[in-house]
Amino acid sequence: MTKETTSRARKPKRGQTREALMAAALDLVVKKAPFSSLSLREVTKRAGVVPTAFYRHFPDMSALGLTLLDESFRTLRHMMRQVRQEELPNERMLRGSLEVYFNYVRNNRAHFLFVSKELAGGTPTMRNAIRREIRMFTNELAMDMARFPFLNHVNAEDLQMMAGLVVNNVTALTQEMLELEEDDEFGQNQVLGTAEKQLRLIYFGVGFWKSKADQ
Amino acid sequence: MTKETTSRARKPKRGQTREALMAAALDLVVKKAPFSSLSLREVTKRAGVVPTAFYRHFPDMSALGLTLLDESFRTLRHMMRQVRQEELPNERMLRGSLEVYFNYVRNNRAHFLFVSKELAGGTPTMRNAIRREIRMFTNELAMDMARFPFLNHVNAEDLQMMAGLVVNNVTALTQEMLELEEDDEFGQNQVLGTAEKQLRLIYFGVGFWKSKADQ
DNA sequence: AAATTAAGTGTACAGGTGTTGACTTAAATC
DNA sequence: GATTTAAGTCAACACCTGTACACTTAATTT
Structure with missing residues (x-):
């Protein structure tokens, strides 16, 4: 990661064991237990x-965990950035964003399951890393909301509060979706519908709230 | 639990080992790891x-877990019932309920930590039991909301959606509060304040939402 | 007072765990 | 082509794990 001393980068092409280890861990998280209770041996066994050999790639299991976490959020951030820089928010954009997001969740089930379980049950390091990441999303959302014409009279603190409400709720619905069977399209659509209704309430509710109770 | 065959109940007064085991497990969950990754030996050791001796009280660890879960929710339900049957909802009652609730959380930190970790990382049996319990709270909340004069023109489905929003959010804030140090009163008050604002938004927002967009 | 039962202890075993060190081998660099 | 280095294997260790079995002991029932 830090070393690149010589002129030409020397890439170990042969061993994709590192990837195999990460995939194995992720696999075990999906169909067995939280990452925290996986054993090194069990992971290597599944990686074949x-x-x-594990130590050639990671100093210990928790390092693997952090790498997995990084991977999870790097691609998620990438997707979020794409969603954000679409045209100005309007009526249909809410539904659209939710569809993109939950679609992404479905296509990255393993990573989300991993993160979801570690958020509550991981080591303090893990938990903090995840919470920091979520806080970042919340901040970005608050900034996006500030450009929403409907909300431009709401102060920063309240925007933060609203964004928190949205993120908390989407997080919960994500976990709900992860509990569904992969092919339960009905259930998944139901969650999506609920999400849309709830966010709509939050976005439109604040207009009323702010104009009435400014005290 | 089921047996009470003879005339007089025979209570094993000597061994409060059962309680000691449960307390030990809870203790370890607080200061070490999720319940799922506790070992039988470690629990018995802490219980002294x-x-x-474990097998005299539980067939295995997962039985202990379910008992712990039962204990957690039995007292929580009891508290909720008291909160619910207070006078009709009004302005100050929202804040009051939240204070009672979060105070209860603070006084039952271990149980909430246990439940919170198991909600995502536990066995399927555990997860389902917890989710069922949460769904029950949501339903009860929806029923309470129906009696709220401000909301009596909202249909059942939307009430359910609103209640879900509230419960999801309070759950998230509970987990946030559990991450704080026990003596961090400032942080705790901040969470409480956020909770109040967010719920106010939900409750008052819907009035606007429904009267405007009935479509 | 005798008998029964609940609840504790100690020993033992087969298996899983993380990590060590010395060895092999294939690839990348010189 | 020789050498260095990255990435794999094998054997061994000390320890922790759940659980079976036989044993003791105190309390409750009879």
């Missing part, structure tokens, strides 16, 4: 490699 | 008892 001898236990000691 | 030999490993095999």
Whole structure:
């Protein structure tokens, strides 16, 4: 990661064991247990490699975990950025964004399951990393809301509060969606519909609230 | 639990080991790891008892977990019932309910931490039990909302949606509060304040939303 | 007072765990 | 082509795990 001393980068092409280890861990998280309770041996076994080979790629399991976390959020951030820089928010854009997001969740089930379980049950390091990431999303959302014409009379603190409400709720609905069977399209659409209604309430509700109770 | 065959109940007064085991497990959950990754031996050690003594009280660890879950929700339900049957909802009642609730959370930190970690990381049995319990709270809340004069023109489905929004959010804030240090009163008050603002938005927002967009 | 039962202890075993060190081998660099 | 380095294997260790079985002991029932 830090070393690139010589002129030409030397890439170990042969061993994609590193990726295999990460995939194995993710796999075990999906169909067995939270990451925190996976054993090194179990992961290497599933990766089709001898236990000691693990140390060629990670110092210990928690390092693997952090790498997995990084991977999860790097691609998620990428997607979020694409969603954000679409045209100005309007009526249909809310539904559209939610569809893109939940579609992404469905296509990255393993990563979301991993993150979801670690958010509550992981080591403090893990939990903090995840919470920091979520806080970042909340801040960005608050900034986007500020450009929403309907909301431009709402102060920064209240925007933050609203964004928190949205993020908390979407997080919960994501976990709900992860509990559904992968092919339960009915259930998934139901969650999506609920999400849309709830966000609509939040967005439109604040207009009323602010104009009435400014005290 | 089921047996009470003879005339007089025979209580094993000597061994409060059962309670000790439950307390030990809860203790370990607070300061170490999610319940799922506790070992039987570690629990018995902390309870000050030999490993095999465990089997006199529970068939295995997951039975202990379910008992713990039962205990957690039995007292929580009791508190909720008291909060609910207060006088009709009004302005100050929102704040009051939240204070009672979060105070309860603070006084039952271990149980909430346990539940919070199991909600995402537990066995399917555990997760379902918890989710069922939460769904129950949501339903009860929806019923309470129906009696709210401000909301009596909202149909059942939307009430359910609103209640879900409230419960999701309070759940998230509960987890946020559990991450704070026990003596961080400032942070705790901040969470409480956020909660109040957010719920106010939900409650008052819907009035505007429904009267405007009935479509 | 005798008998029964609940609840504790100690020993033992088979298996899983993380990590060590020395060895092999294939690829990348010189 | 020789050498260095990255990435794999194998064997061994000390420890922790759940659970079976036989044993003790105190309390409750009879």
